[in-house]
Amino acid sequence: MTEVEKIVGYTTGVYDLFHVGHLNLLRRAKAQCDHLIVGVTSDTLAEYRKGRAPFVPENERCEIVRALSCVDVVVMQDDMDKFGAWQKYKFHKMFVGDDWKGHPNWISLEEKFRKVNVEIVYFPYTAHISSTRLREMLDNHKETA
Secondary structure, eight states: OOOOOEEEEEEEEEOOOOOEEEHHHHHOOOOOOOOEEEEEEHHHHHHHSSSSSSSSSSHHHHHHHSSSSSSSSEEEEEEOHHHHHHHOOOOEEEEEEGGGOOOOHHHHHHHHTTTTEEEEEOOOOOTOHHHHHHHOOOOOOOOHH
C-alpha cells in the first residue's frame, strides 16, 4: 500500500505588525495543504524592497509566525526567487494575496509553475487592515502626540 502524498504549501511575507489579514491568509493556506511552509522576509530584503526596515526584527517575526498552529515550518526568505524556493522546498501550492493577481511578475510565475504542476492560489486581501496602514496610523499618532 502506498502512502498518499501530502500536499505541501508555501507562502511568504514580511509579517511586520502581525494582524488579522496575515492570520487569515495563513489559516486559509493551511486549510488547502497538509504541510505549510512560511517564508518570513529578512530585514535586509524587506528594507531593500520597501525602502524601510520592519518595526519588528526578523527573529521576532519568525518566532510569532512559528507559534501559530496553522504553520508547520518557518524559513527565512532572503530573495524574491519563488522558483528557487520551489526547487528547495518542492511545494505543490503557493499562496498569495489577490492584490498580486494579474501582476506581470505573477502571470509569468503562473506559467513557469504550471510546467512543474504547482498551483498558485490567490486569497482575498483583507482590505480594512495592512501593515502599511498600521505603520501610517502609528506615524500619524506620533506626529500629533
